Amino acid sequence: MNSEVRPGTKVVLGIITAFIAVWLIAPMFIVFPLSFTDDASFQFPPRAWSTRWYESFFTNPQWTDALRNSAIIGTLVAIIAATLGTITALAINRSKSRLSGTVQAIMLTPLIIPPIIAGAGIYTFFLKTDLVGTIFGFVLVHVTLALPLVVIAVNASLSGYDRSLELAAASLGAGRLTTFVTVTVPLILPGILAGVVFAFVTSFDEVIVAQFMVSPALQTLPMMMYTSVTRTTDPTIAAAAALVLGAVLLAFGLYQFVVVPLTRRSRGRTSV
Amino acid sequence: MTKEAILDLQGLSKSYDDSIAVDNIDLSILPGEFLTFLGPSGSGKTTTLNLIAGFVEPTAGSMLLNGAPLEKMPAHERNLGVVFQHYALFPHMTVTDNVAYPLKQRKFTAAKRAEAVRDVLKMVRLEKYASRYPAQLSGGQQQRVALARAIVYRPPILLMDEPLGALDKKLREWLQMELRRIHRELGSTFIYVTHDQEEALTLSDRIAVFNEGRIEQIGTGKELYDEPNTLFVGKFIGESSVFEGSMTDGRFHAGGKEYWGSGTVRDGPAALLVRPEKLSISDEAGSTLPEDLTNWVIGEIEDIVFVGSGMKYTVNTAIGGAVAHVPAERAVDTHIGDHVRVAWHPQDAKLLPA
Ligand SMILES: Nc1ncnc2c1ncn2[C@@H]1O[C@H](COP(=O)(O)OP(=O)(O)OP(=O)(O)O)[C@@H](O)[C@H]1O
Ligand SMILES: [Mg+2]
Numbered sequence: 001m002n003s004e005v006r007p008g009t010k011v012v013l014g015i016i017t018a019f020i021a022v023w024l025i026a027p028m029f030i031v032f033p034l035s036f037t038d039d040a041s042f043q044f045p046p047r048a049w050s051t052r053w054y055e056s057f058f059t060n061p062q063w064t065d066a067l068r069n070s071a072i073i074g075t076l077v078a079i080i081a082a083t084l085g086t087i088t089a090l091a092i093n094r095s096k097s098r099l100s101g102t103v104q105a106i107m108l109t110p111l112i113i114p115p116i117i118a119g120a121g122i123y124t125f126f127l128k129t130d131l132v133g134t135i136f137g138f139v140l141v142h143v144t145l146a147l148p149l150v151v152i153a154v155n156a157s158l159s160g161y162d163r164s165l166e167l168a169a170a171s172l173g174a175g176r177l178t179t180f181v182t183v184t185v186p187l188i189l190p191g192i193l194a195g196v197v198f199a200f201v202t203s204f205d206e207v208i209v210a211q212f213m214v215s216p217a218l219q220t221l222p223m224m225m226y227t228s229v230t231r232t233t234d235p236t237i238a239a240a241a242a243l244v245l246g247a248v249l250l251a252f253g254l255y256q257f258v259v260v261p262l263t264r265r266s267r268g269r270t271s272v
Numbered sequence: 273m274t275k276e277a278i279l280d281l282q283g284l285s286k287s288y289d290d291s292i293a294v295d296n297i298d299l300s301i302l303p304g305e306f307l308t309f310l311g312p313s314g315s316g317k318t319t320t321l322n323l324i325a326g327f328v329e330p331t332a333g334s335m336l337l338n339g340a341p342l343e344k345m346p347a348h349e350r351n352l353g354v355v356f357q358h359y360a361l362f363p364h365m366t367v368t369d370n371v372a373y374p375l376k377q378r379k380f381t382a383a384k385r386a387e388a389v390r391d392v393l394k395m396v397r398l399e400k401y402a403s404r405y406p407a408q409l410s411g412g413q414q415q416r417v418a419l420a421r422a423i424v425y426r427p428p429i430l431l432m433d434e435p436l437g438a439l440d441k442k443l444r445e446w447l448q449m450e451l452r453r454i455h456r457e458l459g460s461t462f463i464y465v466t467h468d469q470e471e472a473l474t475l476s477d478r479i480a481v482f483n484e485g486r487i488e489q490i491g492t493g494k495e496l497y498d499e500p501n502t503l504f505v506g507k508f509i510g511e512s513s514v515f516e517g518s519m520t521d522g523r524f525h526a527g528g529k530e531y532w533g534s535g536t537v538r539d540g541p542a543a544l545l546v547r548p549e550k551l552s553i554s555d556e557a558g559s560t561l562p563e564d565l566t567n568w569v570i571g572e573i574e575d576i577v578f579v580g581s582g583m584k585y586t587v588n589t590a591i592g593g594a595v596a597h598v599p600a601e602r603a604v605d606t607h608i609g610d611h612v613r614v615a616w617h618p619q620d621a622k623l624l625p626a
Contacts, residue, residue, distance in 0.1 A: 164360045167327050170347040171354035172421065173377035182373075186364045263364075 028245060035242040037235055053239040063224060063240060070221040073135060074204040077142040081199035084143070085150025086192050090184075092151070093158045108148045115145075115208040123212035133215025141213065142203040149202060150195030157191025190263045197255045201248050277336075278303040278461050279324070279429060284333035286319050293319040295485035296333070301429075301463065302478075306455050308464045310472040310508070311482030317465045320482075321431050324463070325354050338428075348377075353422035353430040357437050359414045361406040367393070367417050368402045374425045392424040395454060412443045416450075423454070429461045436471070448474050469509055481505050497547070503624045506545040513551060513594040513614075515544040515569065516626060524623055526591040531567050533621035541626040543592075550620035551596035553585050553604055558613045560604060568615035569594070573608050587614050 005013070030044060035053055037046035057063045092104050110118070122141055123132070131137030165187070169179040185192070207222040214223045221244060228237045277300035286294040294316045301307055309317040322328045324335065326347030335342040342350065361370050368389055375385045393399050396416040406414055415435055422430060436444040452475060455462050466472055472479050473493040480490040481504070489501045493509070500506035507514065517526025519542045524531050526544065533544050554560045556570055571589030578584075582599040585606075594614045598604075606612055 162358075162360070164356055164358065165362060167325075167347070168354065168356060168360035168362075169373070170327075171325055171350075171352065172374035173348050173351070173425070174373070175346075175348050178377065183362060 031238060031241045031245060034235065035238040037238070040235065041233055042235060042238070053235045056234075056236045057239045057243070060236070062219070063221075063236065066219040066221045066224040067240075067243070069135065069138075069218060070204055073138045073142060073220065074200045076135075076139045077146055077203040078196045078200040080139065081143045081146040081150050082192055082196045085147050085195050085199075086154050086188070088147070089151045089154035089158060089191075093155065104151075107151050110145050111148045115206075118145075119209040119212040122209060126213060132213055133218040135218065137213055138203075138210070138218075138220070141209055142206060143199075145206065145209065146199035146202040149198035150192075153194040153198060154188060154191040157188040157194075161187055190259060193255060193259045197251045200251055204247060205244055276303070277301055278338060279342075280336040280339075281320075281324075282334045282336070284320070284323060284335065285331050286316075286323060286328060287331050292485050294323065294330075297485075297487055299480060299487060299490070301461060303428075303461055304459055305477045306452075306462045306464065306475055308466060308472040308476040308479045309482055310466060310469060310479050312467060312508075315482040316485040317467075317482050318433055319485075321433050321463065321465055324429075325352060325431055326350050351425075351427055353425075353427035355415070355418050355422050355430065355432040355435045357434045359406070359411075359418045361414055361417055361421070363406050366403050366405055367398065367409070370406070370417055371421045371424050374421065378425060388424055392420045395423075395457065396420045396450070411439050412447060415439065415447065419451075419454070423458060423460075426458070427460065429463060430458075431463050433465045434467070435464075437466075444471070451475060473509075479509075481508060483508075500545065500622065500624065503543055503545065503626055506622065506624060511548050511595050511597075513546045513548065513592065513596070515546075515589070515591040515594075516541070517544070517591060518542055527569065527589075529569075531621065532618035533623035534619060535623040537623050537625050543624050543626040545622045545624055546594075546616050546620060548584070548595045548597035550616050551594060551598075552602070552615050553587070553596050553598055553606065554613045554615065555604070555606075556611050556613055558615060561613070561615050565615035565617060567618050567621060568613050570611060570613055573606055573610050573612055576606070576608060585612075587612060589614065 033046060034042060034044060036049050036051065037043065038048035038050040038052065039046060088107060092100050092107070095103075126132045126137055131140070161184075165183050166179050169183050174182065205222050206220075207226050210220050210223050211226075214220065221240060225237050225240050225244075228234065228240075279301040281297050281299040281301075284294060284297045284299075285292070297316075297320060309320060311317050319328065323330050324342075326342075326345065330343055333343075337350070362373065365373065371389045371392060372385045375388055380388065389402070390399070393402055396419055398413060398416055398420065401409060401413060401417075406417065409417065415438075419435070436447055439447065448471060451462075451464075464472075464475060476493065478490060478492055479496055481488045481496065483504050489496060489505045491499075496505055496509045500509065503514065506512050515526050515531070517524055517531070519537050519539045521539065524533065524537070524542055524544065531544055552561055552565060558565070558568060561568075569589045569591060571587040571594060573585060574588050574593075575586040576583055577586075579597070582597060583603045585594075585596045585598065587594040587596065596614060604612075
């Protein structure tokens, strides 16, 4: 599979790739400079620079509460969804039952159901159970949305996982739990951590289902941004957007440049 | 004289929904012996080994390790060593960590671990590779790490399932010698699976020949070669000529002629088995043969191959294919397509039920 790419093809591919890359990251080029503007408007490019909108953001308890809520919810969602998703993926992967295919399909439905419909359904249920506007309610819903992503990520890492390693560990004296901790988890860790990142990001920028669940007492950062952008033209929202984007980029960056290189050396399969 | 068995398999069976993988096996394994399970694909060798290792549960029968029942004990408590065909090294651990893994489970101190790992890596001649990851080693090196990991805690029995199967011939032969040396140095019991009869003969003190989930015969390589109990064993170990016929009233006839051989067989279909070096080749009249070669058959030469120490003739006869290995000084001047007489002494023929 080591076929050389012809020089002409290389140039064309390069141009297309650059174009797509610019397209994908252009919004960031707008948001980051905009958040450092000195104007009280979305003038682009900004005429003068300042950090006043970040000050405005961090001194306004409404914004900081929303940021804190989103951070708490996102972290809880990442931990819970990664744990449940890993267990689910392992169960689906190992089950000899014919039902495991069906279970897998059901697991993925939150990806297919339009969030607006899910949101409406959840709203009617949450009203009855007093879960609207609670951290617990948010975590519950966001875990549901994030679970399929974790299952997919862990499943992918399980496809290259050799189960005879578990027999080897048993023969060497390791019980089930020790084997899981010392062999299984380290080998599927890239998948689990990818799941953690996906789950956190899913929760941290979720705005559609959140609309049905926020209350004046509990705002999330994306919801605050959404209401703010529909009501005012205050560039604080640019600072908020830059923060969300920064957090998301940081999560992916950590995964891509720390987790992947750390686990790469162990990815060389031993058996032929 | 029988020594006390280290491992006793009694009526051991394993069946799956639609097949019987291991069918009522009785086997006594002696301490310190190198025992090989030899048999064709699907004959139940791996399943038997996995039953001993505790990877699958028997449907019937019992296993006694030094007299204590084994079948209810989980795999990780059995304290046996296992070497897998595809190495099964932990890819996220260095050679040292792989080999130290069983010692950690056994709560060795760090100093004791380091010493034991160093000693065993020396034994498999891999001292220089201690800090490498498995992906950075060749297949032969990986298998030696796997071996080191399986013997570092000195298990009383080492189980190996075609450990050299994935390696090329030259490496395989060298590692066979290494295995013999390590077996001598350790003095522990080795149970080895292969479907390569040459490998089995090279390595083993005793060979158990498997066929369709049963053990057909167990014995030293020489016993199996000289005194096979069944046609299957005779054909599986070494080369042979098989002449098919039938027993009537205690006499063996094939192609309308009576032949003699050692062994008693009940009336019915039977076969005569002769090893290649026991056959002589001559012209049709048998003019170059001694008088006492009373058993003979006429056939057509299909192939002649020079094999260094002599000539190998493949001859088609009316009662079956013959393979004769004739030393250079007794080779005759014949060609492919010639009709020849193939002859042997009755005491060199083995009479077996077909
Ligand atoms: N998990 C299983 N489910 C159903 N049948 C099985 C299973 N494992 C093994 N068998 C059957 O049991 C029989 C013996 O298999 P086994 O793996 O022990 O053979 P083997 O002697 O090791 O063969 P090989 O030389 O090819 O490795 C085969 O017919 C196989 O199809
Ligand atoms: Mg096998």
